[in-house]
Every structure is written in C-alpha cells, then in structure tokens.
Amino acid sequence: MTLAMTGTVELEPSQPSNARAKWKHMDTVLDRSGPFTDPDFRPGETPKESLARAKVLVIGAGGLGCEMLKDLASSGFRDIHVIDMDTIDVSNLNRQFLFRQEDVGKFKAEVAAQRVEKRSGSGVKITPYCGKIQDKDEDYYKQFAMIICGLDSIEARRWINATLVGMVDEEDPDSLKPLIDGGTEGFKGQARVIFPTMTSCIECQLDMHAPRAAVPLCTLATIPRQPQHCIEWAHIIAWEEERKGDILDTDDPEHITWLYQKALKRAEQFNISGVTYSMTQGVVKNIIPAIASTNAIVAAACCNEAFKIITSCNPCLGLPGTDNYMMYTGDESVYTYTFEHQKKPDCPVCGNLSRPLQVNQDSTLGEFLDSLTERPEAQLKKPTIRTEAKSLYYQSPPSLEEQTRHNLSKKLSELVENGEEVAIQDPAFPTTFKYKLVFQK
C-alpha cells in the first residue's frame, strides 16, 4: 500500500467507495496540510488508517461518556470500548441523551453502546463492560491507543491515572497511553491531556479540585445554624442513633423522606428555615448540578484532542512544554483559560521526590490520618502508613491492625523525626504515596 502524499482525495482501498463518502467532511481536512500541521504530517491515507485502527477506551457512560461515544463515532473512530458500573436513573435523562425513560434501571454502558452502534451503522464497533475499572488489569488497559475519561469521581480518576503512570516502561514506547480527562460541574468544567510520566498528571493537579470542607461535628450536634446543618445531623447522627442496622440507601425515597422529616423537625426546634426535600436529597447524595450544554462542550473538547492525537492533523494539547489544561466557565459569558500545568517533581504518583507535608507534631497519628481525608493534596480515605524502619499503622490484615493500633494515640513527634519520609498506601490507589513530614513549630 502506498501512502498518499498529495493533497488529493484518495479512497481507502479497504472500504467500498460509498463507505468512504460518509467521511467526506473529515477527509477534506485529513487530505490537506494546514498552516499549523507538523511538517512530518502526511495527509491522506495515513491519518485515516490510524483512525480506523485505533482502539480507544471511554471510562464512564454518563453525561460526559454519552457525548464522548457520539463524538468519537462521528469523528471516524471505529473500535471503541466503554466501561461503566452504573445503571440508568430517571435524573440522568436531562442530559445523558442516549437513554430513554424505558431504559431506567438498565446498565448505562450496555444501552449507550447499543444506541451509538445502531446509529452509526456498520463499521463502528462499541464494546461495553458493565463493571468497575478496578476489575481490569494492566493487560486490559494496554490494548488501547488512549484512554478518555468522563467520570464524576475523583477517586476513579486517581486510580486510572496511577495505573497508567505505573504501566509506563521506558523500553517500550507502546506502554505509554495518553490520558484525556474531562469533568463538569454546572456551568463549569475542564478538559486535560496527560502523557503519563512525561507531563503533569491527575495527582500533580489534585489541589485544583480541593474537597469541600466538612462541617465540624460539634456544629451539627450542638449549634446548627443552616438548613444544611440540620440535614447533615439527620444524615450522620440521627440515622445512626435511631435506625442503627438499617443501611441508608440514598436512592430510597422512604429513607430520604425520613431524613427530611428529621431535619425539618430539628430546624423548627432551632428556628432555622429553608429545609426542603430537594435540599435534603442534594446534601445527602452530594448532588452536583449537571446540564447537557457543559457536558457537550467538555466532552467535545476531549474528543477533539483524541482526534488530533491519533491523526496528527493539527497540534494537540498535552505535549511537554505546551498547554495541557483547558478550564471552562460558562455562567458569566464564555471563558476559557488554557495553560500548561507543570509536572510536580514531588508528585506522589509520577515524581521521584517525596512531597513535604506540614504537620503539627503534637497531634496524634490518628488525628493526622483523619486529616488526610480533607487535605487537598492527599485526599486519602483508609491510609496505611509506615516509615522505612517501622510500621506505624496498618488498616489490614486484622492482626497487623491490632499490633499497630496503639500508635494511633501517640503523638507524631514520638513516632517520626522532623523531615522523615513516610510511605502511605490506600486500598483505593495502586500506588505508594511518599511524604516527608515537616513539623510546623
């Protein structure tokens, strides 16, 4: 097969001419060079072949995922895989446009794959997997040319990021999988491109997505002031006291109604107004507003990068030394800020140096571990911690947990030296976080 070097339209030999006619729009761009294309770009057959052969993975078949599947299938990608463990809920229908009322309760990945495959006609194959990304191993992820994420969970993002960084083998260029990640919240969102180990990774950028500070327990228990405080009280304290044993199901209307009534009563008691059913649901389920337009923007920005990476028909985001992050805000006019987020040498996932962490040496190990949940640069839930010399605390197995439990009440200054390195592991992440504990005073 000869490569098309000229600017003329050439039909792909592997397909009948009318199948290629479908791609007339895209081919016009792929058959020509532009003012910004790399001098090595060969218009014509090469980019088309790359597109047709590329196997890509979309993680998430929700608001962003639905859009991404449509965008990729309508941009010439033919071998698309999609992972999602969720089933369809009625509140998805205002934006997850591949789903209908009658699909409620079915697996998202399956329905999304079927709809896009049917619409796109022959030549596009979409393979769903209804389950967790953690079910899959490196061999699975290794088969893809790139991974495109449309997730709403920070934890899943960090997991896939750490996995892809861990997979990179310097001897094998094929082990480096570009990661394209999108996220939205109401009218805001971001799209970013990561070349694992080469450029700033999700973990390097973690502090851009700081978790909301939790309301102190004593406020909930004794001095509530806001309707949300009353709801959190019902959620965290009243449920535990009055319905111990019942597992709270935030999708069960009876459970939400119970919490709502509890919160309402407490609010009345303290003269606080504003508790509503919708607010109760919002607080308890940590609902983030989501709309079709923002999803469309962010998903398309991600798939546009995927298209450029695979075809090389124009420069993409994410190469070392270039912009890799697009921030989007749409509530006040339209605003994008596209910049290069710098790789952090002390990134616990992709860096070599351990990251300094300011700590109060008088706080106990237990308090320190609790604080890791809220620290924007850590955000760990069930940390196991050790120094080079000793085990400080192990979450599991039970025998080790028991042996190390007594350390939880000890002061940090009794356990580590100022500036000492600790290794922290969390079952949610396939990596070891290295921190240097620096005493505050």
Add this chain to the structure above:
Amino acid sequence: MENEIPPALQGPTAKEKKYDRQLRLWGAHGQMALEESHILLINSGPGVVGLETLKNLVLPGIGNFTIQDSAVVTQADLGVNFFLEDKHMGQFRAEHTCNLLKELNPDVEGHFITEPVELFLNKPNALKPYTLVLVTAPIRPELLSQLSSHANATNTPLFYIHSVGFYSHFAINLPLAFPVVDTHPSPESTTDLRLLNPWPELVQYAAEKTKDLESMNNEDHGHVPYVCLLLYYLGQWRKDHDGRVPQDYKEKTAFRNLVSDAARTNTPEGSEENYDEAVAAVLKSLNPAEPSSAVKEIFKAPECQRIDEQSPSFWIIARAISNFYDKHTALPLPGSVPDMKARSADYVQLQNVYKTKARKDIAEVLEDVRRIEEEVGKKTKVDEKEVETFCKNAAHVKLIRGRPFHVVQAGQSIKWGDRAKSLAQMLTFPGSLLPLYIAFLAYDEFTATPNKDSLGSASQIPGAADARLDVENVISVSRKIIDDLINEAGTFIEDPEYSEVLSTTADFVKELVRAGGAELHNISALTGGLVSQEVIKVITEQYIPVDNTCVFDGIRSKSEVIRV
C-alpha cells in the same frame, strides 16, 4: 401524626425528578421560561452545529422547536451528523433530524419545514411564532439581513453560527436593552454586611453580644459572631483614629492585627474560630458600599431617566432603586448572612436583624415604585416579587446592549462604528482571536461573492474545490478588512506588528480554507454546547450571556468573547 404529612413530603414530581440536576441551577422559574419557548433553527451547510445546539435544548425541555432545512440527506451527512441514519439517504434532512431529536424528550414538540429558506422567509409573518432564531452559515447575505431586521424590529434574539474545520464563531443579536436581574453571582461576591455604616438595630445587637467581651468565659467568648467582633473592634479603632474607620490597605492590615491579637490562645485548640473568621473577613468586608460601574450605567440609562406608561417593569424598579441610592448612598440591603461560628439562637437573631432591614428597604423601594406608576399612569402594576428579587440582586444586575452583528455584503466594506478604536487596538494583543473573527468575515465575503466561473449567483465555499487559489483570494479580502478597521479607528499599526497581524490572520484563513466548508463533529458539538448554553441564558433571563461575539480555536483549545 403520621397521616398529617403535608404534600411536600410526598417527594418530587416526575418532572422534578427528571430535571433535578438543572432545576438546581435555573429553578422552576427558568424551567417555565424554557417550556414556553419556541426555537427556530434555519439550518444550512453541513448542518451539524445547528442540530448539536438543538439537542442540548431539547434535553432540558424547551417547549417547541422547528427546523427549516431544504437539504436532502447525502452520504456526507451520515458520517458527521449523529441525528441521521443510513436509511434516510435521499430524503429531507429536516424531517429525519427533527424526528430523531424528538426521541430525546417526549415533553418537547418538534416541527420541520422543508421549503427553501427564501420562500419560507417571504411568507407573511413567517417568523412570528418563534421566541428565538438560530441560523447557521452559509446563508445568503440578503436573507441574513432580512433575519437581522426582523430581530431588531420585534426584539427577537438572533444567533448566527459558523463551524468550519477546527474553528467556530457565533454572534448574538439581543434586543437593544437586555437586562438580567438574576445573574447568579458567586456567593463570595454577594456578602454585604454594611460594617462601615451599620443601622441602629445592628449596632444594638452587636453591643449586646459584645457586652463585657473581655471578661466573658472562654465558651462564650468563642461563640460571639464575627460580625459583632468586627463592629466592636471598629468602635475601638474609631476612638483612636478621630472617628475614622481603616482607610487603606495599610490601616486595614493594622486593624486586622488588632483583631487577631485579641483572640484568646489559652483554649484547647490554641485559637478561636470566630476570631479566625473575623480576621479573614477584614479585607473584603471593610469596603464602602459603592455600586459597580455596570449598576451606575443602568441608573444613567435614558430608559431609567425617562419613565412613561410604556416602560417595562425593569426600568421602573431601576428608577426606584436609583432614587433609593440617591437618598441613602447605599443600595437596598440584600439581607443574607454568611454562615459563621455562633450559637444557633444568636445566629438566627443576627439573620433576623439583616432580614428585617432588607424587608424595610424593599418596602421603601416598593412604595416608590407605586408612586412612579401612579405618576406616569401605568395601568399594570409591577409584581411585588419582582421588586424583591431586584432589591436582593441590586448590586449585581446587568444590562446588555444588543446590537446587530456584521452581515457581510460582497464588495462593501464593514463598518465597525464606535468599537473601531478598541478593536484596532485588540488586533495587536498577543494571542488575540480577533484575527480569527476577521478570517470568518473574509470567508463570508468570499462566499457572498458570485462565482465568476459559474452561471447565476451560485455561492462558492472557500476551499471546496481549489484550496490554493481560494486561500489567496480570502487572504486579500481579510487584509482589506484589517486595513479598513485600522482606517476607521483613525490609527496606525507599525511594522513589525502590522505584518504580524497580517500573517496571523492569513494562517487562520489558510486553516479555514483547508476545511473547504467541512464541519468536524467535535468542533460542532462543542460549539453547539456553547450556543445552547447562551440560548438558555437568554430565554431564562438568568446568568450573563455573551456580549456579543464568541470565537473558538480548536487547535489551541481557546475561546474569546469580542464586543463587536
């Protein structure tokens, strides 16, 4: 007890469940406006961007949409347009895209028109049913002018949209006065505590809560709301500074230290949360309540100065608030209080102090509104709720002055009017996307110019056939547009800047022509997202819409909003 459950406890309705994630943004009010709208899409060219826009409007539940499109489905549509299937080949595009869009939301009514746009527009009252009109390029300039005249004569918002290769552009023609009250400012920017000019009830409340502050036990001391602390220490400061409050950054910093030093450290935590909050609030809450220039502009607007019986309620309320400001040198108090460390009862009492004052301000404005209505003989009364909302958002209301966008006519130069100066300046800003907008104008002029080689007035798309030849032509058009702009601005751009502007623009032109009129799905989907978002803002009259032109560069993944 159990059978006395009020209706609210039965949980949300089916509609509230389906639209939950968006109702949390624009509320029932915004949703109702969407459901009452009827949106017309005049779809031309490849037509993807128009449908991607409509998709994001059908999903959140607009009332009606209509697609005017006389094109017949071709092979080329099938790859790039998600709302068509192989079996639709050779049939009307309007019909099948309409049907597939309707599937997305059974609550939305969809209609289609297959007659050519010239015939459709020539019918009397053709555009009357529509709340808002979207038109995608390419379209003949005389038709676009006709749409633009209709928009201006009837105050119907009009959007003109391009999506070509890796670039896109859209322009919005809003009514001459497009006010937004419910702008949804960020919560941090809305806190207005009036610490520099407190009213008597607030002063009294603070005095009560800080009585014997120094001798309070730690428990009480740590629960004094920070608003009271700041008022207390401001009193101390005033005593030492001839009655003045901290003026500049230096004084504010000194005041902050005064507060910070007063915090007790002999507590179990070694600090006090309420003092921490007070310290953090010093710099942002000790500013005089000066309205923004946007609000002052509204007060000065001719519509606000001259109220008559035809005046819309926005202007009547604006006038009453302007009067209020003249009298009190303050806007009506919004009345909300941020959360702060305090005992429940104290906090609720503080909230009430603010709420009561806010209600008093609203009552005063309302009274003035009624007086103005009486004075000008206004038949219908302004809704009280509207006055309340306006008062609460008074510092953040926004007025956008809509104006017609450029309709490029073959061989005629473009007029930039009062924007010429600022735009000519912008041409030289590094990274500015104004040259991309100019490339689009040149692209339109090329398209509007009758093809010399063909019979009749068939338009030609740059790059559809011979890219190299067309590039030269479009570049020379773009160069003329730049020179005209510089001339109209009465300025001069020197080399090397001038050559840089030309070459930047030429590159944008080359990339546009490379696409030969093709749409790339991703760019159209992204642009459809942007446009639909703006349509939602315009219809719900919430959030702040683009004023008035937006361009997107899909190579660098950057957008820019330009006031043309």
